[in-house]
Amino acid sequence: xxxxxxxxxxxxxxxxxxxxxxxxxxxxxxxxxxxxxxxxxxxxxxxxxxxxxxxxxxxxxxxxxxxxxxxxxxxxxxxxxxxxxxxxxxxxxxxxxxxxxxxxxxxxxxxxxxxxxxxxxxxxxxxxxxxxxxxxxxxxxxxxxxxxxxxxxxxxxxxxxxxxxxxxxxxxxxxxxxxxxxxxxxxxxxxxxxxxxxxxxxxxxxxxxxxxxxxxxxxxxxxxxxxxxxxxxxxxxxxxxxxxxxxxxxxxxxxxxxxxxxxxxxxxx
Numbered sequence: 001x002x003x004x005x006x007x008x009x010x011x012x013x014x015x016x017x018x019x020x021x022x023x024x025x026x027x028x029x030x031x032x033x034x035x036x037x038x039x040x041x042x043x044x045x046x047x048x049x050x051x052x053x054x055x056x057x058x059x060x061x062x063x064x065x066x067x068x069x070x071x072x073x074x075x076x077x078x079x080x081x082x083x084x085x086x087x088x089x090x091x092x093x094x095x096x097x098x099x100x101x102x103x104x105x106x107x108x109x110x111x112x113x114x115x116x117x118x119x120x121x122x123x124x125x126x127x128x129x130x131x132x133x134x135x136x137x138x139x140x141x142x143x144x145x146x147x148x149x150x151x152x153x154x155x156x157x158x159x160x161x162x163x164x165x166x167x168x169x170x171x172x173x174x175x176x177x178x179x180x181x182x183x184x185x186x187x188x189x190x191x192x193x194x195x196x197x198x199x200x201x202x203x204x205x206x207x208x209x210x211x212x213x214x215x216x217x218x219x220x221x222x223x224x225x226x227x228x229x230x231x232x233x234x235x236x237x238x239x240x241x242x243x244x245x246x247x248x249x250x251x252x253x254x255x256x257x258x259x260x261x262x263x264x265x266x267x268x269x
Contacts, residue, residue: 010058013030019040023041024041026040027040031051038051039052041096091146091148094131096130096132098130100135109153114257114260117192118189124138125138136163139169146164147168148162151185160200168211169205169212173192178219179220179264180218181196181222183198189255190252197218202229209236213240217242217244218237219268220237224248231245246264248263
């Protein structure tokens with residue numbers, strides 16, 4: 001391979017690779033020459049490439065003309081699921097995670113759901129998984145990343161996917177008053193006035209309680225369809241921390257910023 005290729009040459013090189021649908025390829029970078037830093041993923045509809053070296057970061061994508069065999073492979077692709085993993089497994093950030101700003105569609109989604117302010121102020125670390133086409137919210141224990149939750153930007157896949165099995169909630173913010181939400185986006189949308197806590201499901205795990213009971217005050221803010229679940233969580237938490245219920249007509253992430261803050265202020269006075 002000749003290094004220091006131009007963008008069009010890299011595109012031709014990527015198109016020539018023998019990669020199956022939903023496959024990936026790793027090699028030395030054709031632009032900077034660094035060893036094993038160049039990654040190519042094939043979704044069946046397009047190929048995306050990226051160099052992970054800090055001094056290079058060449059990237060791009062190219063559409064594919066599907067053959068019958070390639071199309072057949074695509075329909076065999078399994079849907080993403082939250083398969084169980086050993087509880088003691090350590091978490092490593094996948095090499096397919098890149099900066100959120102490198103994908104305009106992902107960045108637009110984060111803005112749309114009210115999580116962008118928390119991202120800009122450093123209250124949350126949000127990345128993009130170019131292999132699974134997901135906006136990824138990192139779950140941390142202190143400064144250590146212990147898990148991640150991804151929200152798909154594509155049709156035909158499970159909406160949410162948990163990458164690890166840390167049994168920790170997603171927490172966004174540093175306020176001593178917490179607010180329990182249904183998902184990461186909603187938790188981020190309130191993080192400037194309260195600490196958002198995402199259930200990442202419908203159950204309140206014991207490990208969640210150990211973290212939540214450290215707050216001075218906690219509100220449970222789920223939508224109307226989850227009222228029964230919200231009341232159950234309030235009863236579970238009341239013996240550990242001052243807990244109240246907030247009834248919402250729609251999800252926090254679907255509100256305008258001013259509307260969201262006004263509702264929270266009025267209901268927490």
